[in-house]
Amino acid sequence: MQGAFMAGGNAIRGTRVGAGPMGEAERGEAAPRRRIPFWCANGHDTRVAFASDADVPELWDCPRCGLPAGQDQENPPPAPRTEPYKTHLAYVRERRSDADGDALLEEALTRLRGRRGA
Numbered sequence: 076m077q078g079a080f081m082a083g084g085n086a087i088r089g090t091r092v093g094a095g096p097m098g099e100a101e102r103g104e105a106a107p108r109r110r111i112p113f114w115c116a117n118g119h120d121t122r123v124a125f126a127s128d129a130d131v132p133e134l135w136d137c138p139r140c141g142l143p144a145g146q147d148q149e150n151p152p153p154a155p156r157t158e159p160y161k162t163h164l165a166y167v168r169e170r171r172s173d174a175d176g177d178a179l180l181e182e183a184l185t186r187l188r189g190r191r192g193a
């Protein structure tokens with residue numbers, strides 16, 4: 076009896092929650108959308124739908140090439156040339172931490188050897 080009740084409840088709930096065309100229409104009215112065009116340096120235009128009360132970001136990643144896209148078609152954001160620099164910096168940092176690690180290791184080993192020798 077309990078099982079039958081639960082099954083019936085699930086069936087009714089399922090039909091109510093199931094996304095119907097009416098539900099979608101109501102949702103669309105509640106949150107009107109605007110389409111904001113973004114242009115990337117490669118000339119791709121991307122239109123992104125935002126809720127009318129949503130904050131529109133200045134930049135949007137172009138889904139086609141991954142470059143940052145801006146809302147000014149005449150002046151799209153430049154391709155990120157900082158990337159190689161960042162990579163280089165990361166490389167330098169990596170090297171430096173490696174060197175530090177080696178130095179620390181060397182120091183520890185020297186101390187160990189010193190204690191053992193003494």
Ligand SMILES: [Zn+2]
Nearest residue numbers: 115119137140
């Ligand atoms: Zn693009």
